[in-house]
Amino acid sequence: MHAVSMLDQALTRLDEAARHLNLDADVLEKLKYPRETTKVRLMIRMDDGSRKSFMAWRCRYDDTRGPTKGGIRFHPDSTIEEVETLAFWMTFKCAVMNLPYGGGKGAVQVDPHTLSKAEMERLSRAYVQAFSKIIGPDRDIPAPDVYTNSMIMGWMADEYASIVGEATPAVITGKPIALGGSLGREDATARGGFYLVQRLAKELGLEAGARVVIQGFGNAGQHIARLLASDGYKIVAVSDSKGAIHSPTGLDIEKLLAAKKQGSVTSLAGSDGISTLSADDLISVDCDLLVPAALEDMIHKDNAAGVKASVVLELANGPVTPEADEILASRNIVVLPDILANAGGVTVSYFEWVQNRQGYYWPVEDVHARLKSMMEREGDAIWALAQEKGISLRSAAYVHALSRLAGAIEAHGTQQFFTT
Ligand SMILES: NC(=O)c1ccc[n+]([C@@H]2O[C@H](COP(=O)([O-])OP(=O)(O)OC[C@H]3O[C@@H](n4cnc5c(N)ncnc54)[C@H](O)[C@@H]3O)[C@@H](O)[C@H]2O)c1
Numbered sequence: 267m268h269a270v271s272m273l274d275q276a277l278t279r280l281d282e283a284a285r286h287l288n289l290d291a292d293v294l295e296k297l298k299y300p301r302e303t304t305k306v307r308l309m310i311r312m313d314d315g316s317r318k319s320f321m322a323w324r325c326r327y328d329d330t331r332g333p334t335k336g337g338i339r340f341h342p343d344s345t346i347e348e349v350e351t352l353a354f355w356m357t358f359k360c361a362v363m364n365l366p367y368g369g370g371k372g373a374v375q376v377d378p379h380t381l382s383k384a385e386m387e388r389l390s391r392a393y394v395q396a397f398s399k400i401i402g403p404d405r406d407i408p409a410p411d412v413y414t415n416s417m418i419m420g421w422m423a424d425e426y427a428s429i430v431g432e433a434t435p436a437v438i439t440g441k442p443i444a445l446g447g448s449l450g451r452e453d454a455t456a457r458g459g460f461y462l463v464q465r466l467a468k469e470l471g472l473e474a475g476a477r478v479v480i481q482g483f484g485n486a487g488q489h490i491a492r493l494l495a496s497d498g499y500k501i502v503a504v505s506d507s508k509g510a511i512h513s514p515t516g517l518d519i520e521k522l523l524a525a526k527k528q529g530s531v532t533s534l535a536g537s538d539g540i541s542t543l544s545a546d547d548l549i550s551v552d553c554d555l556l557v558p559a560a561l562e563d564m565i566h567k568d569n570a571a572g573v574k575a576s577v578v579l580e581l582a583n584g585p586v587t588p589e590a591d592e593i594l595a596s597r598n599i600v601v602l603p604d605i606l607a608n609a610g611g612v613t614v615s616y617f618e619w620v621q622n623r624q625g626y627y628w629p630v631e632d633v634h635a636r637l638k639s640m641m642e643r644e645g646d647a648i649w650a651l652a653q654e655k656g657i658s659l660r661s662a663a664y665v666h667a668l669s670r671l672a673g674a675i676e677a678h679g680t681q682q683f684f685t686t
Pocket residue numbers: 410411412413414455481482483484485486487505506507508545559560561562581582583608609611612
């Protein structure tokens with residue numbers, strides 16, 4: 267017997283959404299499979315003179331609504347299946363936000379902590395050399411993801427420019443500002459989630475001083491901690507890959523950021539009444555808002571019953587398994603789903619691409635204002651749809667996206683050939 271694959275799990279959400287829409291069967295057939303996934307073994311020279319190879323992928327899941335868009339992850343556990351699942355989610359996320367994009371994703375199977383900076387640069391450039399025919403500003407547009415950042419996007423944009431012989435900043439987003447990056451991209455994922463929480467706070471029953479637990483303290487986790495703390499929320503526990511810490515009276519954001527810069531938030535344990543926790547204990551810390559901001563499948567059937575929060579803000583992609591979703595729903599815990607909650611990142615990536623193509627750059631206030639209005643517009647629509655149909659916010663987000671995707675697929679010419 268085969269275990270249910272990650273992509274199959276993701277596809278259950280497509281099936282669930284399809285039940286609420288009267289769709290042409292061709293639409294589901296098109297969205298059930300990735301359009302293309304390319305696999306390459308990257309070979310780079312290491313600092314000691316040896317050569318080492320790494321598995322790498324790029325998936326273009328669906329491009330009906332525009333060029334495919336999605337980050338590149340550097341992680342030792344990356345697999346083709348993870349890449350395809352993440353690309354599926356990107357397809358729906360871009361449709362949720364009504365961005366003119368399809369969904370894509372890439373990864374290199376590598377532990378970036380074991381590479382020097384020069385080796386990382388060679389690996390990043392090798393990725394672009396291998397996939398230069400697949401990516402392109404009107405074809406497939408990468409961005410940062412787990413363990414990749416603006417410096418890496420800068421190297422990649424530079425490599426692409428030298429391959430095609432001209433500066434092409436719109437080929438990649440999340441670049442350094444000096445190379446055509448957008449102001450406001452750095453904290454966009456967290457900021458989008460923050461605007462959503464602010465907009466729905468009343469409906470969600472979140473009040474000033476609400477207690478927050480954050481899992482993962484990288485780009486998404488650090489910025490959401492800062493934004494929520496500055497809005498009066500109390501961060502009571504956080505974790506990173508080294509472990510978790512807890513303080514019922516609240517953690518100091520500046521100290522957390524400084525500790526993470528030195529290596530790990532766990533170094534704060536033992537001072538100011540801060541204790542350490544295991545990863546699973548973090549999930550069940552008493553709080554109002556739980557923010558998974560690390561990796562997928564972190565809230566699963568064996569720990570979902572322990573969640574104490576009344577609201578879960580999914581900044582990570584796929585942090586709650588479908589089984590855990592049911593457990594949370596049965597306990598009336600509201601989940602703000604990833605394809606909406608963390609869509610701020612790809613939305614500001616879209617702004618970056620627009621600015622690159624215009625050659626005209628916006629002040630950060632414009633970026634924030636446009637992001638806020640788009641998060642509120644789609645958040646309101648999904649909230650209303652969930653109320654109207656009596657379904658979860660996740661199902662509503664999928665229905666919302668699927669109706670846009672179906673409209674585009676049909677407009678491309680999915681006619682009922684044999685029935686008319
Ligand atoms: N950065 C973005 O713009 C963006 C956009 C959309 C979605 N996301 C999603 O958000 C999540 C985090 O991405 P990021 O960009 O912040 O990555 P990042 O690499 O900056 O940070 C990841 C963090 O997770 C921590 N971590 C790893 N394994 C962990 C574990 N087992 N328990 C607790 N913490 C763990 C790491 O220590 C690190 O602090 C991912 O699911 C990513 O796909 C990110």
